[in-house]
Each structure stands twice: as structure tokens, then as C-alpha cells.
Amino acid sequence: MGTGLFAGDNLNPRFPEGDGVQIFLTFDLNAVPAGKIVSAVLRSNNVSIRGMPLKDLGALRAEEIRYDKFSSELWNLEPLPGGAVCEFATSPNGPFQCDLAETVQRSLNDSYPLAQFRLLLDRAGNSDGTPDMVVFFISNSNTNQPGIFELEVTVAPES
16 A cells, blocks of 8 residues: 555565565546447556566566455455456566456446456565565656556447
């Protein structure tokens, strides 16, 4: 919990060794028009890498989740059964994006007004004591500003 958007381990010296951090994203779908979702690309161009997270901790992946209230209990939340999972990044050079069309379509089909994702690395930590972080920010790593992430939805109109 906090204002920064970080995935990786050893965020700071007080952080428990071997524990990692995850990112939780929520997008409002109320403005998405009716029709079949052709694509829903989650992306960010606001990335900074510290250490070697994509080498030491594996791929950064996006998982479809659903939750009502943000809390520490989300850390161990199981992904939505049958929900979408995609590789968001495997290299520090990116791209930092993946298509989650089935998540948006499922939410709309279920009359669920949100698309919610968790970004996390394959392994929570490697216990080497050094930061391995994928950090997302526009101007300040401790500020969650609008536009850090984008969900671009393409819809085929109903005929």
C-alpha cells in the first residue's frame, strides 16, 4: 500500500527481505460502448528499472482480479478463476504492454463496471538484499498520477 507504483523486491532497507511488491490497477468501463471487444491493450511508457528485476525475478505479468476494497489482504488474492493473464514485460527495454480483451469483455458481460489487474513478477523476491524494481511514474516515483497506465479498448460495433 502506498502512493508509488512498484513491482519487485527490496523496495527499501526496512522492507522484509525476500518479500515483493505488486501493483493493483482499476479502470472504469462505464464509457465503453456496446459491442464485441476486439482488443484492450494495457500499456505504460512511464517505466524505470532498478536492478535486474526481469532477469532475477522473471517476467512481469498482468493478472485479472476483482476486489471491492484495497487492503493488505489483496496480496494473496487468487486471480479470477479462468481470468486472463498476460506477459506485460520480459525485458527492461519493453515493450510494457499486453492485450487483455477477454478481461474487459468478461467484465462487460457480467455487468461489472471495472477492469482490474494485478501486476507482479514471477517471483516475489530473491533475498539478495538489493533492489530489483520495475517502477512506474510520470514525474515522481512516490506519486500515483493519472496517465501512468493506459487501457486502450477497441470495440466492434453491434450490428
